[in-house]
Amino acid sequence: MRDVAILGLGQTPVGEHWDLSLRDLGAQAIVSALKDAGIEAPQLLVVGNMLSGSLSHQENLGALLADYAGLRGIEALKVEAACASGAMAVRMAYLAVAGGMVDIAVACGVEKMTDGSSEETTTALAAAADDLFESDQGISFVALNAMLMRRYMHEFGYRREDFAEFAVNAHRNAARNPNAMFRRPITPQAFAEAKMIATPISLLDSAGIGDGAAALVLGPMDLARRLGGAVIRIAASASATDSVALHDRRDPLEVRAIYLSAQRAYAQAGVGPQDIDLFELHDAFTIMSALSLEGAGFAPRGGGVRLALEGEIGLEGRIPISTMGGLKARGHPVGATGVYQIVEAALQLRGQAGENQIPNCRLAMTQNIGGSGANVVTHILERLA
Amino acid sequence: MTIPSYWRTRRQRLSLEGEICPHCRRHVFPPRDICPYCGGPAKAAASLSGRGTVYSFSLVHNAPAGFEPYAPYLVAIVKLDEGPLVTAQLTDVSPDEVSIGMPVEMVTRKLREEGEEGLIVYGYKFRPLLQAEAL
Numbered sequence: 227m228r229d230v231a232i233l234g235l236g237q238t239p240v241g242e243h244w245d246l247s248l249r250d251l252g253a254q255a256i257v258s259a260l261k262d263a264g265i266e267a268p269q270l271l272v273v274g275n276m277l278s279g280s281l282s283h284q285e286n287l288g289a290l291l292a293d294y295a296g297l298r299g300i301e302a303l304k305v306e307a308a309c310a311s312g313a314m315a316v317r318m319a320y321l322a323v324a325g326g327m328v329d330i331a332v333a334c335g336v337e338k339m340t341d342g343s344s345e346e347t348t349t350a351l352a353a354a355a356d357d358l359f360e361s362d363q364g365i366s367f368v369a370l371n372a373m374l375m376r377r378y379m380h381e382f383g384y385r386r387e388d389f390a391e392f393a394v395n396a397h398r399n400a401a402r403n404p405n406a407m408f409r410r411p412i413t414p415q416a417f418a419e420a421k422m423i424a425t426p427i428s429l430l431d432s433a434g435i436g437d438g439a440a441a442l443v444l445g446p447m448d449l450a451r452r453l454g455g456a457v458i459r460i461a462a463s464a465s466a467t468d469s470v471a472l473h474d475r476r477d478p479l480e481v482r483a484i485y486l487s488a489q490r491a492y493a494q495a496g497v498g499p500q501d502i503d504l505f506e507l508h509d510a511f512t513i514m515s516a517l518s519l520e521g522a523g524f525a526p527r528g529g530g531v532r533l534a535l536e537g538e539i540g541l542e543g544r545i546p547i548s549t550m551g552g553l554k555a556r557g558h559p560v561g562a563t564g565v566y567q568i569v570e571a572a573l574q575l576r577g578q579a580g581e582n583q584i585p586n587c588r589l590a591m592t593q594n595i596g597g598s599g600a601n602v603v604t605h606i607l608e609r610l611a
Numbered sequence: 612m613t614i615p616s617y618w619r620t621r622r623q624r625l626s627l628e629g630e631i632c633p634h635c636r637r638h639v640f641p642p643r644d645i646c647p648y649c650g651g652p653a654k655a656a657a658s659l660s661g662r663g664t665v666y667s668f669s670l671v672h673n674a675p676a677g678f679e680p681y682a683p684y685l686v687a688i689v690k691l692d693e694g695p696l697v698t699a700q701l702t703d704v705s706p707d708e709v710s711i712g713m714p715v716e717m718v719t720r721k722l723r724e725e726g727e728e729g730l731i732v733y734g735y736k737f738r739p740l741l742q743a744e745a746l
């Protein structure tokens with residue numbers, strides 16, 4: 227094993243890109259990450275994507291994006307881990323470089339979500355759940371999270387309005403991120419009055435889905451030092467699984483894979499939650515922010531919402547989350563999201579986060595969750611002096 | 612839903628057939644070959660009573676394709692008396708009558724129709740436990 231660094235990064239704005247196809251988005255992100263790194267010839271491209279087969283009738287994304295990014299001939303493939311496909315692609319690229327089999331690898335997360343109808347997208351997303359025993363009952367992916375949220379409120383005595391700060395914080399930060407989909411603040415009152423999707427989850431509990439692609443170039447540490455600039459080391463890359471169906475867990479509010487992947491990441495990096503300067507978590511729904519903060523050790527069980535209520539998740543709080551808008555307001559191009567999270571964490575560590583910059587940050591954690599906690603990928607990035 | 616898939620899951624859909632693990636004696640639903648609790652092989656079929664309580668629930672407004680005509684509808688995770696949790700729709704009850712902990716029982720109902728040529732998909736739903744039976 228050798229140390230791996232982030233050599234370059236790229237992203238497209240998240241939004242409804244009627245003028246851009248899946249391949250255009252992916253190629254743009256890859257080309258811009260390679261340009262950022264000052265590298266022309268990677269040996270491996272790993273594409274993270276969940277929905278290209280169901281929404282764009284396109285698989286074989288490894289070869290397609292390699293070709294359209296001008297990399298025809300290199301080794302390339304797609305990996306899928308539902309909404310965690312993006313971070314899983316980064317992890318696979320990381321493993322290849324860390325193991326010494328590949329020197330330069332590109333990970334690209336890409337998703338094209340706005341071509342189909344809302345029912346088609348809802349159905350395609352439901353494939354992240356258990357097809358036979360969840361989706362087939364008419365249970366949408368939102369409904370699964372809604373049942374987690376209601377149970378959480380019941381067990382810990384919260385009201386729906388108590389979750390508002392997760393959405394308010396995300397929108398506040400997205401308003402100052404040029405790549406975000408929803409660049410406007412929202413009020414707690416708007417949160418309280420938002421239209422229900424599956425009770426108690428409303429439109430403003432939920433991440434907005436959009437089109438987008440983000441990419442990272444990974445390489446060995448000695449090359450990063452030769453290239454100059456801020457050196458960002460991948461201090462940990464870890465993942466863990468749980469049952470796909472929520473009902474197969476003994477306690478659905480304890481998302482075991484969140485805990486396991488975070489613990490594995492802390493062990494690899496030799497740090498704990500108290501050392502982390504910012505946390506790009508998987509706020510697909512406000513309830514997932516709470517469960518992620520708890521599972522990753524930033525709050526006790528039932529205390530994730532309390533952390534938000536106490537103002538500790540803002541840019542100046544104890545543990546800033548969704549610092550560029552999160553899934554909620556930067557937008558959630560599902561299979562690309564995990565790469566966006568790492569791109570944003572790296573921008574923070576480089577000191578390039580603009581108005582949302584967290585001063586003097588050194589350690590950033592990202593966590594990408596596939597399904598309702600079935601596959602969780604955690605990374606810790608470290609800025610070296 | 613394809614006809615072979617419907618046929619393969621008929622015992623679960625129509626009679627909540629799961630398994631009882633011969634090693635740790637826990638009930639397992641839906642059935643699988645390896646017990647999720649103890650890791651031992653579990654292949655002894657056992658039907659569940661279909662009675663339980665609501666663990667959590669949601670009123671779905673934005674339905675997946677095929678379920679749009681039924682929206683809004685109630686879904687729940689039900690904790691069966693034998694232990695397993697099961698995910699299903701609630702029926703014969705209005706949204707303001709449902710609460711966590713409410714006793715429910717399984718009934719067989721139509722889940723959806725897949726158009727003129729397609730399947731009519733039946734399966735389990737849960738309704739409030741009838742008072743007489745609750746005694």
Ligand SMILES: [Zn+2]
Nearest residue numbers: 632635646649
């Ligand atoms: Zn067992």
